[in-house]
Amino acid sequence: MILRKTVFLILFLVTTFTLNAQPPTHVPLMTNTWKLIAERSYRKNKEFKMVPTFPAKLEALQNKFVELPGYMIPINADVEHKEFMLAVVPMDQCPYCGQGDIPSMVEVKMSKEVGYTDKPVKIRGKLLLNKTGDLRSEIFLLNAELVK
Numbered sequence: 728m729i730l731r732k733t734v735f736l737i738l739f740l741v742t743t744f745t746l747n748a749q750p751p752t753h754v755p756l757m758t759n760t761w762k763l764i765a766e767r768s769y770r771k772n773k774e775f776k777m778v779p780t781f782p783a784k785l786e787a788l789q790n791k792f793v794e795l796p797g798y799m800i801p802i803n804a805d806v807e808h809k810e811f812m813l814a815v816v817p818m819d820q821c822p823y824c825g826q827g828d829i830p831s832m833v834e835v836k837m838s839k840e841v842g843y844t845d846k847p848v849k850i851r852g853k854l855l856l857n858k859t860g861d862l863r864s865e866i867f868l869l870n871a872e873l874v875k
């Protein structure tokens with residue numbers, strides 16, 4: 728009887744620690760627009776500088792309003808944010824902030840400040856593709872608003 732209880736306790740503890748060691752799950756947010764963003768590639772221009780290239784279907788959305796679901800990745804240590812990165816995975820699964828691969832991200836510039844949340848959000852804004860290869864983000868959502 729004592730052996731059974733011991734074995735049960737060991738199995739319980741191993742299962743509990745194994746479940747806690749798993750990476751947190753998140754709501755899958757991949758949409759067709761996110762898939763297009765993920766198809767971005769790079770090439771050398773005439774000055775031998777690496778610049779982004781975008782798929783034609785994403786180019787067609789340039790300067791149009793689009794909606795993207797995602798997770799807020801703050802770029803400033805504030806409670807309210809007017810600028811942040813939007814990613815398809817939460818911050819704790821970002822390689823710079825937690826674990827995982829480099830996610831597709833878009834820089835968001837809101838029309839008014841919003842409070843930070845670690846829950847999924849949906850943002851609507853004007854899509855701008857930055858093809859210069861400078862040190863800014865390559866994809867922006869400008870004049871963005873939180874979609875309820």
